[in-house]
Each structure stands twice: as C-alpha cells, then as structure tokens.
Amino acid sequence: xTVVFFFLLLVYRLHGRYHEMAPNVVPMDYxxxxxxKLPMQLIINMPELKENPFKERIxxxxxxxxxxxxxFNDFVDMFSVLSxxxxxxxxxxxxxxxxxxxxxxxxxKADLEKTLNKLTREELTAEEITLVCEKVIEExxxxxxxxxxxxxxxxxxxxxxxxxxxxxVELFFHVxxxxxTFIKIPMASNxxxxxxHST
Amino acid sequence: MSGFGAAGELPAWxxxxxxxxxxxxxxxxxxxxxxxxxLQELPxxxxxxxxxxGPGGGHDPQGSLGARAGEAWGPQxxxxxxxxxPLREYALSIAEKRRIRDYQQADIKxxxxxxxxxxxxxxxxxxxxxxxxxxxxxxxxxxHDIHSIExxxxxxxxxxxxxxxxxxxxxxxxxxxxxxxxxxxxxISKYGIFNSSFAKISPKNTDSPCTVxxxxxxxxxxxxxxxxxxxxxxxxxxxxxxLFYGYYAIDAALLHxxxxxxxxxxxxxxxxxxxxxxxxxxxxxxxxxxxSLVHDxxxxxxxxxxxxxxWDFCITDLNAARLKHRSLQYELQTDLEEERIKRKIADxxxxxxxxxxxxxxxxxxxxxxxxxxxxxxxxxxxAFSQEKSNNGSNTDFQTxxxxxxxxxxxxxxxxxxxxxxxxxxxxxxxxxxxxxxKLTLLRCVFVRLANIGVLLFSLWSQIHCDNDNCxxxxxxxxxxxxxxxxxxxxxxxxxxxxxxxxxxxxxxMDFPRMLLVTHCSWKLVQWCGLQEFGIxxxxxxxxxxxxxxxxxxxxxxxxxxxxxxxxFIIFYVKKISLIHTRKPPGRPIRASSSNFFFLVVLLIGxxxxxxxxxxxxxxxxxxxxxxxxxNFNTSWAVVPHTILEFPTGLQxxxxxxxxxxxxxxxFMVVCLIMFYFIALAGAHKRVVEQLREQxxxxxxxxxxxxxxxxxxxxxx
Numbered sequence: 001x002t003v004v005f006f007f008l009l010l011v012y013r014l015h016g017r018y019h020e021m022a023p024n025v026v027p028m029d030y031x032x033x034x035x036x037k038l039p040m041q042l043i044i045n046m047p048e049l050k051e052n053p054f055k056e057r058i059x060x061x062x063x064x065x066x067x068x069x070x071x072f073n074d075f076v077d078m079f080s081v082l083s084x085x086x087x088x089x090x091x092x093x094x095x096x097x098x099x100x101x102x103x104x105x106x107x108x109k110a111d112l113e114k115t116l117n118k119l120t121r122e123e124l125t126a127e128e129i130t131l132v133c134e135k136v137i138e139e140x141x142x143x144x145x146x147x148x149x150x151x152x153x154x155x156x157x158x159x160x161x162x163x164x165x166x167x168x169v170e171l172f173f174h175v176x177x178x179x180x181t182f183i184k185i186p187m188a189s190n191x192x193x194x195x196x197h198s199t
Numbered sequence: 200m201s202g203f204g205a206a207g208e209l210p211a212w213x214x215x216x217x218x219x220x221x222x223x224x225x226x227x228x229x230x231x232x233x234x235x236x237x238l239q240e241l242p243x244x245x246x247x248x249x250x251x252x253g254p255g256g257g258h259d260p261q262g263s264l265g266a267r268a269g270e271a272w273g274p275q276x277x278x279x280x281x282x283x284x285p286l287r288e289y290a291l292s293i294a295e296k297r298r299i300r301d302y303q304q305a306d307i308k309x310x311x312x313x314x315x316x317x318x319x320x321x322x323x324x325x326x327x328x329x330x331x332x333x334x335x336x337x338x339x340x341x342x343h344d345i346h347s348i349e350x351x352x353x354x355x356x357x358x359x360x361x362x363x364x365x366x367x368x369x370x371x372x373x374x375x376x377x378x379x380x381x382x383x384x385x386x387i388s389k390y391g392i393f394n395s396s397f398a399k400i401s402p403k404n405t406d407s408p409c410t411v412x413x414x415x416x417x418x419x420x421x422x423x424x425x426x427x428x429x430x431x432x433x434x435x436x437x438x439x440x441x442l443f444y445g446y447y448a449i450d451a452a453l454l455h456x457x458x459x460x461x462x463x464x465x466x467x468x469x470x471x472x473x474x475x476x477x478x479x480x481x482x483x484x485x486x487x488x489x490x491s492l493v494h495d496x497x498x499x500x501x502x503x504x505x506x507x508x509x510w511d512f513c514i515t516d517l518n519a520a521r522l523k524h525r526s527l528q529y530e531l532q533t534d535l536e537e538e539r540i541k542r543k544i545a546d547x548x549x550x551x552x553x554x555x556x557x558x559x560x561x562x563x564x565x566x567x568x569x570x571x572x573x574x575x576x577x578x579x580x581x582a583f584s585q586e587k588s589n590n591g592s593n594t595d596f597q598t599x600x601x602x603x604x605x606x607x608x609x610x611x612x613x614x615x616x617x618x619x620x621x622x623x624x625x626x627x628x629x630x631x632x633x634x635x636x637k638l639t640l641l642r643c644v645f646v647r648l649a650n651i652g653v654l655l656f657s658l659w660s661q662i663h664c665d666n667d668n669c670x671x672x673x674x675x676x677x678x679x680x681x682x683x684x685x686x687x688x689x690x691x692x693x694x695x696x697x698x699x700x701x702x703x704x705x706x707x708m709d710f711p712r713m714l715l716v717t718h719c720s721w722k723l724v725q726w727c728g729l730q731e732f733g734i735x736x737x738x739x740x741x742x743x744x745x746x747x748x749x750x751x752x753x754x755x756x757x758x759x760x761x762x763x764x765x766x767f768i769i770f771y772v773k774k775i776s777l778i779h780t781r782k783p784p785g786r787p788i789r790a791s792s793s794n795f796f797f798l799v800v801l802l803i804g805x806x807x808x809x810x811x812x813x814x815x816x817x818x819x820x821x822x823x824x825x826x827x828x829x830n831f832n833t834s835w836a837v838v839p840h841t842i843l844e845f846p847t848g849l850q851x852x853x854x855x856x857x858x859x860x861x862x863x864x865x866f867m868v869v870c871l872i873m874f875y876f877i878a879l880a881g882a883h884k885r886v887v888e889q890l891r892e893q894x895x896x897x898x899x900x901x902x903x904x905x906x907x908x909x910x911x912x913x914x915x
Contacts, residue, residue, distance in 0.1 A: 051520035052512060073293040082512065085333070099507065115506060120528040132531055135502040142891065143898035156503050163508040170346060170513055 018075050040068030048169050053118035054098055061097035082169040091167050092157045096150050108147040109133050340364055351519050359734050362797050366745055367766045373472045374759035380468040381756050382441050384459055388452035409672035412680040412824030414438045424596045432603045433688035442757045444683040445825035462827040462837045469753045476805055484798035505530055533632060540631050559628050569620055573613040574653045580609040581657035589678050607696035610650045618643045640735055644800055647743045648807050655811045658686060673820035681825035683754045690751025697744050698765045705776045713780035732781040738797050746804040750811055
C-alpha cells in the first residue's frame with residue numbers, strides 16, 4: 001500500500017506543477033475527466049525545459065494533437081518517459097520523434113541540420129555541418145536510403161553509451177506543492193488504477 | 200528486423216503516427232504510389248507487429264490485419280507470458296494503456312486457477328523487486344549532491360564524484376574487515392573483556408639481539424609540540440597504539456574455549472581485503488569492458504553519439520547550457536580536425552616520417568631521463584631522511600618534521616612537475632589529439648605509481664643490508680627493530696601529507712585565484728581566468744592515495760579508517776571548490792568511457808600494490824621484536840605452519856594443489872579457456888559485421904523486388 005501512496009504522491013506533485021502554470025484553467029477535480037490542455041508556450045517555460053534546445057520538439061512529440069498542447073495525461077507521460085526509470089526502448093522511440101523535425105518518420109539530412117544548429121547555436125560553418133551530417137548518415141544508415149528510419153536510429157542508439165544518461169530530466173518540486181494535501185482523484189478513477197496495476 | 204529496414208515502403212498501420220486514436224507508432228508510407236497490400240502479409244512484418252503491438256490489438260482501420268493481430272494476442276498458450284514488459288514501457292498514451300490493462304484483466308479470467316495465481320504472483324513479485332531496488336537507490340550516499348553536480352557540470356565531472364563515493368565505501372569496508380578480524384580481537388583479549396584471555400608470543404630465543412624493541416611511547420613530561428610531531432609522523436606515542444603493526448603481539452586469543460589463531464587471521468584478512476577490492480573493481484568495470492570489447496575504439500559512431508546523445512537533458516542552468524553548447528561545438532570541430540589530421544598523416548612522405556620518428560625517439564629519451572631523475576631524487580631523499588631521523592634526535596621541532604616529511608614532499612613535487620613536462624613535450628611529437636591525451640595520461644599514471652614503488656624500494660634498501668649486522672636476523676635490527684612499523688609510518692606520513700596538500704592547494708591557490716578573477720579587472724588576469732576542473736588530474740590524485748592505502752594497510756591496520764575520513768572530507772572540499780572556484784572543462788570527457796578508464800587505472804594501482812606486499816610477506820624476514828609473526832621466518836610462514844596441523848589427507852590434497860604437477864596443467868587449461876573466449880569474442884565481432892552488411896543487402900533486394908512488382912502490376 002505504501003507503494004501505491006508513493007505513486008499517488010508523485011501524481012499529486014505533478015498535478016501541482018501542472019496546475020501552477022495556469023491556475024485558472026486547470027481544475028482540481030479530475031472525477032469528471034475534464035478535457036483541459038495547456039498550450040506549448042506555458043510548458044516550454046518550465047525551468048526544467050527552458051534551457052533545452054529541443055524543448056518545442058519534446059512538447060510536440062508528447063502532445064496528442066501534434067501542435068504542442070498537453071493535457072495532464074500527456075504531461076505525466078512526458079515526465080515519465082524522461083525520468084531515469086524509463087527503459088531504453090521507450091526513450092529511443094520518443095527520441096526519434098523529437099529529432100524528426102518534419103514528422104515524416106525519417107530523420108533526413110534537413111532534420112540533422114536543424115538538430116546540429118540547435119545543438120551548437122549555429123556556430124558551425126555550413127561546410128562543417130554538411131560534413132557532420134554526412135558522417136552521421138554514413139555511420140547509422142543501414143538500408144542505404146540516405147536517411148535514418150526508426151530501425152537505423154534504434155540500432156544506432158542501442159550502441160550509444162551516453163544515451164540513457166543524457167535523455168533524462170529531473171523534476172523540481174517546490175515547497176508550495178507539498179502544502180497541497182488534497183485533490184479530488186476518486187479511488188475508482190483510471191489514473192489511480194493505472195498506477196497501481198502498472199506492472 | 201528486415202521488415203523495418205524498408206520501412207518507407209510499408210503502409211502505415213493506423214493512418215497517422217500522431218492521430219488521436221492511432222497512437223501506435225508505425226512508419227507511414229513515404230509516397231503516394233503505395234505498394235500492394237500483400238506487403239502486409241510479409242512474415243517478417245507480421246512478426247514485428249506481433250512483437251511490438253502485442254497487447255494493443257484494439258483499433259485497426261484496416262480490419263484484416265487487426266483481426267490477425269487480435270488472433271495473435273487472443274488465446275495464448277497456457278504457460279506463456281502475455282506481456283513480458285510492464286505496461287508503462289509501451290509508447291502508448293495513457294488512454295491506450297488503460298484499454299490494454301482492461302484486456303489483460305479480462306484475459307486473466309479465462310485462465311485456470313493455477314495459471315491465474317502464477318501470473319498475478321509473478322507480477323506482484325516483480326513489482327516488489329523493482330520497488331525495493333528503487334527505494335535502495337534513495338539510500339545511496341550523497342545521492343542528491345551528485346545529482347546536482349550532474350545537472351550543473353555534466354556527466355563527466357559527475358563520474359569523478361561517483362568514483363570518489365565508490366572509494367569511500369571501499370575503504371570503509373576494508374576498515375570493517377581489518378577492525379573486525381584483527382583489531383577488535385586484540386583489544387578485547389588484551390583488556391580481558393568477554394572473559395577472554397590471550398597467549399602472548401614467547402620468543403624462542405630471548406638472548407637474541409633481534410628481539411630488543413623499545414618504542415619510545417609515552418615519556419612522561421614532554422613539550423606539547425612533541426605530541427603534535429608524533430601525531431604527524433606516527434612516532435612516539437602513536438607507535439605503540441593499534442595504529443601500527445607493532446601493537447599486535449598476541450599469538451592467540453581464547454574466548455570461551457575457542458582458540459583464535461591470530462597471526463593466521465592477520466594474514467588472511469590482508470588477502471581478503473585485496474581480493475575484495477579486486478572483485479569489486481572488476482564487477483564495476485565489467486559493463487564498460489563488454490561495451491568496449493564489442494564496439495572497438497571510441498571513434499566508432501562518435502558523431503552519432505555526439506549528435507543524438509550529446510545534450511544532457513538535466514541541464515537547467517543558463518551558464519551550464521551555454522558551456523554545453525560551446526563544448527559540443529568544440530567536440531565536433533575537434534573530431535573533424537582529427538579526420539583532417541588522419542588524412543594528413545596518411546599523406547606523409549618518407550622523409551617526413553623519418554624526421555618525425557627520430558624526433559619522437561629523442562623526446563622519449565628525454566621522458567625517460569625525467570623519470571630517472573624523479574626516481575633518483577626520491578631514492579636519495581628517502582635515504583637522507585632515514586639516516587637523519589635515526590641519527591640525531593635532538594634537532595628542533597621544525598627541522599625534524601621537515602626531515603621526516605622529505606620523501607613525501609619530493610614525491611608530491613615530482614607528481615606535480617613531471618606531468619607538466621610531459622604535456623609540453625607531447626606537443627612536439629605530432630600525434631592526433633586523442634592519442635596525445637591517452638599517452639600523456641599513461642605517462643602520468645606511470646610516474647605516480649612508480650614513485651611509490653621507488654620509495655618502498657629505497658626503504659627496503661635501508662632495512663636490508665649485506666654486512667654482518669644483519670646476518671643474525673636478516674634485516675637491519677639495530678636501526679629498525681620493528682621494520683614493519685617503520686614502513687607503516689612512511690605510508691601514514693604519505694597519506695597525511697597528500698591530504699594536507701589537497702587542502703592547501705584548494706585554500707591557498709583556488710580561492711585566492713577566484714577572488715582575483717572576480718574583483719580584479721586586469722586583462723591578463725581575466726585572460727587567465729578560473730582554473731578548469733581537470734578530471735584526469737584529480738582522479739590520478741585519489742588513485743595515488745588509494746594505492747598508498749592498499750599497501751599500507753598490512754603495516755598499519757587502521758589506515759583504511761583514516762583513508763575513509765580523508766576521502767569523505769575531500770568530497771566536500773572538491774565539491775565546494777568546484778562550485779565556487781572552477782570552470783567546467785572545455786573538453787568534456789564522456790561519462791561512459793571515463794568510468795571505465797578510472798577503474799582500469801585503479802586496477803593497475805591494485806596490481807602494483809600486490810608486488811610490494813607480496814615481497815614483504817613472502818620474502819623479507821618478519822621482525823623478531825614485534826608483531827604477530829615473531830616466531831616465524833617470514834610472515835607467509837604461518838600458512839605452512841597451520842597446514843601442518845591439518846589432518847594428513849587434507850595436507851596431501853593441499854600439497855598436491857601447490858605442487859608443479861598440478862600447477863602446470865592448471866595453467867595450461869586456464870590459457871586454453873582464455874584463448875577460447877578471445878576467439879569467441881573475435882568471432883562475434885565478425886558476425887556482427889557480416890549481419891550488418893547482410894541487412895543492407897537484404898533491404899536493397901527488397902526495394903528492388905518491390906519496384907519490379909509494382910511495375911509488373913501496373914502493366915497488367
């Protein structure tokens with residue numbers, strides 16, 4: 001039972017962070033499964049994501065409508081995949097989505113160029129960018145189509161030693177969250193059940 | 200996985216990868232000329248579907264496949280596990296997971312009672328194990344500190360602090376071992392606690408001059424600074440405490456009729472802590488070793504690793520983010536530079552090669568000369584220090600202290616000067632940047648560890664002598680009646696001095712520099728800036744300290760406790776110094792490869808520690824005036840002595856194991872097994888390469904066939 005309460009506490013705290021971004025919009029009561037979504041602009045201003053060059057892509061990958069608005073479900077999803085407990089395969093799937101800028105399910109040369117520019121804040125010369133993109137595709141492209149499909153990406157990521165340790169986000173919980181003691185999540189709600197039976 | 204190889208040609212399962220309902224992630228069709236539906240019937244594709252979307256067979260717009268997938272899911276064979284992975288590991292939205300969970304629960308009802316119970320119990324058992332692991336991770340020492348360092352400075356520096364934590368725990372365990380089996384029985388039997396008594400060693404020959412040992416101990420009324428001097432050099436009152444070897448003079452402790460063979464315990468505990476360290480280090484380095492064995496050098500996929508796994512998502516600080524951007528840019532530019540240099544090296548003419556090789560030989564001779572200079576100065580300093588401290592005891596406090604600490608000071612100076620010289624020399628040798636770094640590190644490691652070896656060698660040359668003085672006992676009994684304690688004192692001094700130097704450098708060099716840079720706006724000062732946190736230098740420092748601890752624990756059983764406290768304090772000192780006075784390195788070292796490198800160097804230190812210990816235990820006669828091995832020739836002699844007391848059968852077995860008739864075939868078998876595993880690893884590497892090529896070929900074949908079929912279909 002203590003384990004269940006531990007998860008419940010995490011859910012409360014996550015909801016606290018979600019709520020404080022837009023206190024007038026986010027309800028405290030989830031019994032009626034409200035359909036509330038927060039726009040991307042609010043989420044990418046979170047301190048955990050503010051300095052991340054891929055913050056827009058991260059939020060877009062987890063939003064259901066593809067435009068970056070996150071419901072609370074998506075919010076929890078996002079932080080659970082980015083936590084250190086998530087397995088490698090799951091992180092690989094979402095990392096592929098994040099780096100696929102034009103959402104064509106391939107990481108093509110244009111996506112790589114955008115990734116590089118975001119990583120180095122456009123400090124590399126065009127020639128260097130071209131060289132690096134060519135090297136990346138040469139190293140990871142298995143089927144020879146000049147771009148990285150998901151299989152290529154996953155195979156390459158499985159060999160990357162720093163992938164697991166780099167793709168994680170630590171959530172900060174303010175003291176004000178702890179003061180919150182009660183939000184209405186009835187025992188029969190799917191959320192709680194999901195946490196309890198999530199093996 | 201060839202089904203995914205030609206991913207672009209396969210139709211989507213679920214219209215859009217991100218639509219409201221089709222959350223299952225499958226690649227879309229790349230172009231409008233969709234290949235025929237028969238592609239969905241490819242066996243490889245179906246098995247991939249079954250594996251990936253196993254529990255999510257609910258909603259398929261193209262019904263035919265949905266039914267098939269549902270089939271694959273539905274009636275499972277009785278013993279099979281429906282979802283080997285927990286639900287939360289699937290990349291589905293929470294709504295989907297809820298639906299899948301309902302399926303699972305409905306499914307359970309169809310099973311028999313036994314399987315139902317088996318499945319639920321295995322689920323809860325796995326959950327319990329996972330929760331225990333999670334809660335144990337919260338108990339880790341300094342978990343929060345290391346996380347915050349990782350967030351601000353990246354994973355390279357975090358690996359240094361994790362390594363430091365590992366050493367604290369290792370030293371603490373070694374201390375518990377030595378205390379539990381060596382110090383504690385001695386203390387309780389000496390003071391008669393728990394109704395114990397001890398049998399003191401009766402020296403065989405009371406007239407022999409070897410057995411005369413009068414440690415100065417507590418002399419009564421002395422000046423205050425004598426205590427301070429004793430504390431810093433391990434002489435005087437400290438020499439007679441349980442800190443040093445000389446205190447342990449009991450033969451056996453008797454506790455409720457149980458005879459505790461003390462010399463044997465002392466020796467076996469020494470072996471035990473060495474074996475414990477070896478096993479723990481190897482276990483920690485196993486994962487890094489496997490990775491490097493299969494994937495060869497770190498140039499493999501370095502670009503992919505930097506681009507896709509380069510950004511630390513933990514970074515939340517603006518300055519850290521800026522630094523990370525800059526370091527990534529620098530890394531990529533360095534890699535491209537290395538490519539250019541490699542091409543340049545390949546284009547070298549014969550004349551240039553000759554010039555460069557002769558220059559390298561010359562510079563290596565200089566390196567050797569520097570090393571020999573260091574060794575010679577350490578040897579001379581040790582000899583001088585030992586002579587002076589044995590001859591004059593009436594010099595004043597400061598000179599005496601200086602003379603005692605002379606070897607430590609020379610070693611520290613050599614450890615500081617030699618790496619600087621090496622890093623200057625290597626610039627002329629014209630290697631690629633990665634190799635430069637490796638070679639410099641190797642040379643620095645060698646210097647540090649060899650210095651300790653030279654110190655011990657010079658100590659032994661003092662203790663051992665060839666003239667008649669030593670014939671009686673095998674060692675210089677006049678100057679060193681208890682030579683193990685003397686060696687223990689040298690190790691103790693080294694450890695204390697190392698600790699003081701680290702504190703002094705932080706206090707007197709880092710903080711003033713930081714104050715200068717913050718408050719002084721001269722261009723020169725600002726250009727110098729803050730010092731970088733050199734990960735390799737710091738790691739070599741603590742490995743040097745750990746090697747001293749390993750060697751010294753045999754001669755001074757409480758040394759691991761001092762080492763634990765020292766590393767504990769160093770953690771906080773380094774953390775404060777890092778946060779306030781250092782800037783992160785411009786060339787970040789990758790966490791994975793650096794962890795493996797630290798452990799390899801630590802292993803080298805441990806192996807090098809075996810050598811002096813082995814020689815002391817097995818070759819040099821133990822001192823007859825103090826310690827538990829008084830009645831034996833060497834410290835090792837207690838083992839054959841104990842074996843002689845075993846029953847005859849066991850004796851014969853042990854003799855057989857130690858004889859050549861057993862050792863040689865055993866060695867040959869071990870070599871054969873080793874060659875087998877090396878060949879296996881090589882074969883695996885080759886197979887991996889072949890399979891990669893095969894994959895590429897297969898997907899090209901498939902593309903070709905699909906194109907042909909589509910053309911043929913268009914024609915008909």
